[in-house]
Amino acid sequence: MTYYTRFESPLCEIILVGDDQGLSHLHLNTGKGKRQFEISPDWIRNDVYFEDIRQQILAYAEGKQKTFKVKLNPRGTDFQKRCWKELTGIPYGMTRTYQEIATIIGNPKASRAVGNANSLNPIPLIIPCHRVVGANGSLTGFAHGLEMKQDLIDLEQGQTSF
Numbered sequence: 001m002t003y004y005t006r007f008e009s010p011l012c013e014i015i016l017v018g019d020d021q022g023l024s025h026l027h028l029n030t031g032k033g034k035r036q037f038e039i040s041p042d043w044i045r046n047d048v049y050f051e052d053i054r055q056q057i058l059a060y061a062e063g064k065q066k067t068f069k070v071k072l073n074p075r076g077t078d079f080q081k082r083c084w085k086e087l088t089g090i091p092y093g094m095t096r097t098y099q100e101i102a103t104i105i106g107n108p109k110a111s112r113a114v115g116n117a118n119s120l121n122p123i124p125l126i127i128p129c130h131r132v133v134g135a136n137g138s139l140t141g142f143a144h145g146l147e148m149k150q151d152l153i154d155l156e157q158g159q160t161s162f
Contacts, residue, residue, distance in 0.1 A: 003046040004039055007054055010061040012148070016050045017043065022073030023053065026123045032145030034119075057125065063155060066092035068126045076120060083117035090131040093156040097135050111135075119143055125152070 002024075006015045015037060017025035027037040047054075052070070059065035074084055082105050090096050098111040098118075107113075118129040119141055130152040134140040142149035154160040 002040070002043045003049045004043045005045060005047045005050040005054065006039075007047075009058055011057075011151070012144075014054075014057060015039065016053060018050070018073065022071035023123060023126070024073050024075060026125055028124060028144040028148060030144045030148050032147060033143050035143035060125065061155070063158070066156075070126060072123060072126065074122050074127065076117070076122070079113065080117040080120060083114050084121055084123075084127045084129075087118070087121070087127050087129055087132065090128055093158070095131050095133045095137075095153065097137075098132055098140075099135055101132060115141060128152075131156075 002017060002019045004015060004017045006013060006029075008014075011028065013029040015025070015027040015029060016023060017027075025037070027035065029037070053068070056065055056068050056070065060068070074081065076084065083101060086101050086104055098114045099108070101114045102108050102110040105114075114132070118132055121127050121129040121143070124130060124144065130142060130149045139146050139149050139153075151160065
């Protein structure tokens with residue numbers, strides 16, 4: 001059985017989806033970027049089921065939580081999952097380039113493929129694709145809008161609060 005919840009956070013409205021295998025989606029409903037998300041009529045709303053992760057996200061948005069403790073179940077290809085796993089190792093407040101991630105996963109020429117995997121990341125914030133930047137440090141791509149990406153980086157670097 002798949003459950004979902006939606007709630008307002010200082011960041012934006014957030015929608016969580018998951019089941020007993022773990023969290024499968026986290027949607028930042030910014031109204032910007034290219035990511036569209038629809039709640040399936042087959043899913044059951046269950047706010048209590050997600051209360052712990054909701055509290056973690058709210059603490060993160062306040063700058064009080066730097067890591068998340070939640071069982072994840074993102075759906076994707078083996079390559080995408082390798083990329084996403086590597087993203088979870090980027091420390092809070094730090095960034096890496098697409099090239100660095102490609103090199104770490106053993107394919108230094110795959111920076112564009114890493115970028116594509118990031119764009120399909122179904123669990124942003126927790127799988128922190130916002131921490132990946134262009135080779136020159138510039139912000140490039142974020143499915144929920146570059147403004148949100150900059151806001152998240154600024155939050156983690158102590159330069160802003162929500």
